[in-house]
Amino acid sequence: MFLSSALVALSLAAPPAPFEFKDGDxxxxxxxxLxxxxxxxxxxxxxxxxxxPGKKLTVRNLGWSGDTVHGESRGRFDYNNADKCFKQLVEPALELKPTVIFISYGTNESFxxxxxxxxxxxxxxKLLDALxxxxxxxxxxxxxxxxxxxxxxNADLKLYGDAVRAVAEKRQATFADPGAALPAGGAAQRLTENGVHLTEEGYRLTTPAAxxxxGLPAGTGTADWTKLDSVRQAVLAKNEQFFNKWRPQNETYLFGFRKHEQGRNAKEIAEFDPFIAKLEDEIAVRLKELNK
Structure with missing residues (x-):
């Protein structure tokens, strides 16, 4: 079974440098x-x-399928303008005033x-400098x-992973490699739908490695998903509301070249904030129940 193999690998691997999360991060x-x-x-x-436990953390997912460190997938109607693509990667991140930034790139670039x-x-x-x-x-x-x-x-992916590690060491940033605890790719597809993209089960099974x-204990919070799932459901609801805010389907009408038609509705974007805040409170309640 993958999970038992991953845990064995974790027990044999040298522990990563711990990353300390702080209350309010x-x-x-x-x-x-990914x-x-x-x-x-x-x-x-x-x-x-x-x-x-005992720490209030908030997570904002700004992932964009097919993206690179240059923000190439974020260009919307400006795909040929590298500067605008990059700004649409950096500016939303800075606007959220993060205290911690997770950065996960190299997969698409490895081609x-x-x-x-x-x-x-x-x-x-360049991205690290901009942030x-x-x-x-x-x-x-x-x-x-x-x-x-x-x-x-995987040989090319490792090359790019090694490059990420080198940059992390140079910048004294934390290097976190979930893949180090995973079994080598074989003939059977255990975690992905196509050898590349994790399935829902793939995300669940790779949670201990993540x-x-x-630097957190591999089994922390994952021993009983039937219990933890109430937290996960609140997280999913929060993620949906945040996604609707920062990537509205009709953003061309709200903010783009057709905003003269429906731009007055742009004010409604801020109305997502109370829903997101309410769901953050719900997550906190469910976490507290989990730790009773």
Whole structure:
């Protein structure tokens, strides 16, 4: 079974440097498909909150499928304008005033192979420089390995993961690698729907590895998902409301070149805030019940 294999691997691996979460931390998570899809399932986030009893943490997921350190997927109608793409990666993160920033890139960039490493490293350094005004503690995540036939690409993914590690060491940032605790990709697809993207079950099963990568006990908060699921459901509801706020489906009419038609409705975006705050309170209540 994957879970038992992962836990054995965790027991043999050297423990990662612990990352200390502080009461009141505001965590912003940047990345591509792995990050965006996690908000749909909430296993990593719910377990992270449960693993920090007595601390009020908030998590804002700014993942965008297919994204890179250059913000290429965030361009909307400005895909050919690198500066605008990058601003749409950095500015929303800074607006949230994070105290902790999770950064998970390298998967999409790895398709450029070894020749693309300098561009990726330069882009990651540029992103970290742009986020400096937040004065946040940085956690860098390398790409997760693929499985099944897609595992043939794992050599390139490791190259980019090693580059992330080197930047983390240079910047004295935390390097958190959930993939270090996962079994090597084999013929069977255990965690993903296509060898690449985690399924819901994949997120659940990789939760111990994700926590361990942050220096938290592998089993913290995950021993009984039937109990923790009440927290996860509140997390999912909060994530949905936040997603609707920062990525409204009709943003062209609200803020873009057609705002002259419905721009008056842009004021409604702020009306998501009370719903999000209420759900944060609900998460806190359920966490408290969990720790009784």
């Amino acid at each position: 505001r965590i912003v998570w940047l990345g591509g498909t 990050v965006e899809r996690e908000q749909r399932y909430g296993y990593w986030e719910a377990a992270l909150l449960a693993a920090n 450029d192979g070894k020749d693309g490493l300098p561009k990726f490293e330069k882009g990651l350094e 400096k005004p937040a004065n946040a503690r940085i956690v860098l995540f390398p790409p997760l390995p693929y499985e099944g036939p897609a595992a043939a690409r 926590l361990a990568a942050l």
